[in-house]
Structure formats: structure tokens, C-alpha cells
Amino acid sequence: MFDVLVGIFSYGFLVRALIVGLLVALCASLLGTSLVLKRYSMIGDGLSHVGFGTLALATALHAAPLAVSLPIVVLAAFLLLRISENSRIKGDAAIALISTTALAVGVLVISLTTGMNTDVTNYLFGSILTMNASDVWLSVVLAVIVLVLFVFCYHKLFAVTFDETFARATGVRPGFYNMLIALLTAVTIVLGMRMMGALLISSLIIFPPLTAMRLCKTFRSVTIASALISLACFFIGVVVSFVCSTPTGATVVIINVLAFCLFWLLALLRSRAPS
């Protein structure tokens, strides 16, 4: 086991990927707790599809992926939230519309320029080789913002998640917090997408909170457990993928699935056990 860790830390790109991945996993699980409870989990999925389209665009323009993806995905987050809050098209349908549109645009751009190649596979399913120094810095900044938000606005986030109407009546502005969460989710997705894959990144948002909710019964414990589960699953996933030479993104998702099953079983056992 020790040899494996030494092996991982001897590769610069793996250390970078581990830092970015752990920070992204942390942010995704915290933001995910609020998103999942508010029934907004599909926003993560929609944004990652938009992210795929922007990556294709960046390749076609020979631009840095981060510089193209970040503004467009943030804009999409803004748009998705607006649509799902006040429009005749219901939220889930709106998200499906936007995500399939972005996918189609991405596929068209790719086939008109580079053609289907390994780049495309990397966008869809992730590659651990893609993280550079600017990703590391951005993920550190993101993690600091998300942690500050969750520590200092924890009670407001709880109120907004639990009961928007009541929160508004007590003077908290739910619109502001919804927007903040959607924007941070967009940045998290853009950062994690190239490593985890556009099709797999939303698992980091949805699995950890759902796993935590099997056993935890208070908002505080769900939030903390979700973050810890996410960090553990990502680390185990990277180690397993290193040892077994499997794709990182998919391995992390499978570890999350196993954690979910484990917690679900434990919850089942606890409900059966005489109390």
C-alpha cells in the first residue's frame, strides 16, 4: 500500500490531479447537498453537457479549455436557474433541452473540425493527464470560497434549502443563494469535467449527499458526512485506478456506487435491528 502511494506521489501530473480532484470532490459534495435536497440535481447534469459542448468549441478554436468553458458554463447555470424558477417550461424539461442542444452543438463542431478522435473520448469519459497549474490554483480558490460559504452562511443555506418561502419572509434572499450555488457548481463542473469526464462529473454532486442521507438524519451531519464520503471515495478511486490501470473517472463513480450500496445496507440493517 505504501509503495502504491509513493508511486502516485512520484508523478507530478498525478499529484496535480489528486489535489484538483479532492478539492473538486469536496466542493461538489457540499454544493450537491443543497442541490439534491432542492430537487435541482439535474442542473449538475445539464451543466456538464454544456461543458462538453464548450470543450469541443475550445478545441476547434485552439483556445485554452478553461478560458472558453468557464464563462459559457457559468452563463448556462444562470440561464438554467432562471428557466427552472419562472417559466412555462418545467425545470427538468428545460434542462434536457439545453443539455441535448449543447451536446449536439459539440458533436457538430467536432465532426466539422478535428473529427471524432481520442480528444472526444477524453472529454466524455475524462483523463487524468489534463490537469495543469492553473487548474490547481483555480480549484484552491474555489474550495476556499465554497468552504467560507458553508461555514459562515450555513444557517442561511439551511433555511433556503429547507423552506424558501419562510427564508424569504425572514429577510434571507433565496435568489441570491440559489444563484451563488449554481455559479459555484458551474465552476466545480468545469474544473472536474476534464478529469472525471463530462458524462460522469455529475456523479460527484449527486452520489455523496444521497449516500450520506441513508444514515444521517440532520442537515449538519448530512453535509459533513457527504464531504467526507466524497473525499474518501475520490482518493480510493484514484488509488484503485492507479493500481488496476482503469480510467479514473469511471473508477471513482464505481467506488461511489459501492459506498452508496454499503450505506443503504447499513440503513436497512439498522431499521431491522430492535432498538
Add this chain to the structure above:
Amino acid sequence: MTLFTCKNASFAYEGHVVVSGLDFTVERGDYLCIVGENGSGKSTLIKGLLKLLAPKEGSVELGEGLKPAEIGYLPQLTPVQKDFPASVFEVVVSGRLGSRGLLPFYTQADKALAEQQLALLGMEKLKRCCYRELSGGQQQRVLLARALTAMSEALLLDEPVSGLDPLVTQELYRVVSEINRERGVTIVMVSHDIRSAVHYASHILHLQNTQVFFGTSADYLQSPVGIDFLGGA
């Protein structure tokens, strides 16, 4: 002292007028029930009283020293809450948010107040319980405790009894009535249950997208609209 004054007020959503011709006052210590059919503008009016919605015409005034953020409010249940992982205490103490301002954490005084409100409603044993594992009646009591934790002197309740069985409903009416009588808290409640409304409330406001009756419960029973509504119910 007058806590709420509506002067010829009307409310609209996206330019579409929902309720108009509102002309009434709520005095301190009153127990006002707002009745009427579905879509007659009851919940809209509650949002207006909370200043969440500005009147399209006319005016809504709060009594001196009454801040919207300090009115106890019990909104309609949303599907999100039914299986929300939160402890009873987490929910109740969140009523203090309105008085917290920019301070990020609750003080000991906030927590003590939340515990006190739970105890007054006979819920102190459930403090650490999970909200989603409670019965419908218990959940409403928790939300009532949260509203009481937030309020200064007025409590707005939006259909607190919908979805509860008759026994629990009567229990909740009794509790609200007690809060009104014993603590002098002003109550404004939206209700479907016209019989209980007339029985417990001091005043009735009947809406049909416009104000068709405002007065005491006794007068309502004698009025044509009251006789008609009670007979039909």
C-alpha cells in the same frame, strides 16, 4: 394598536390581478381567519402582509415597530420538506434567522428561545428527532414552533391544517387559539375549514378574488355570504 392596515389594496402576479378591493385592519390580539375558495387570493394576501409582494394598488401598512422579518410565518408545506434530513431543533432555531442580520451563528439566547418554544408546544422530547420521521401533525407543530421562535407579536399561518386528520386538526386549532388567548399573540390564518374558523377566530375575512366580507365571526354568521358559505360547506 393596529398591526396591519390594508387600504383599497390589490395584488397581481405578472400583471394579472389575483385579489382586489382589500380594506381591513387587524388589531393587536385579534384572531383573523381568511376564508374562501381555492384561488381566491388567500395565500397571495398573506404574502402581501409579509411584504413579499408589493400591492398593485392601494397600500398595506404594518403597525409601528412591526418588522416583516419578525412576523412568525407558517407557509404551506412543500414536497421538498416531506423527506428532508433535518433535526427538529435545526428547523425550529432557523426561525431566529430574521433577527440575526449578518451574524453567521446563533447565540445561546437564540437556542434557548428555540428550546423554550418547543417545550411550550410539548415537543421538547422530539428535539433531536429527524423531521422527516415525524407525523404530519408533529411536523406542523415543529413549523409552528419555528414561527413562534421568529415572531414578535403576530403569527401568519397559511393553511396549517391541510392534509391533517380531523383529530390532529382540532388539536392544532386548540394550540393556536391558546397562543392567541394566553400570550396575546395576533393571529392571521388562512383556512379551508370554515366551521372551525368561525368557532375559533374573532374576525373573518372572506375573499372571492375581492373582499366580500370583513367583520367579527358573530356578524359573519348572520351575513348572507356567511350563511350561504356555511350552508354550502
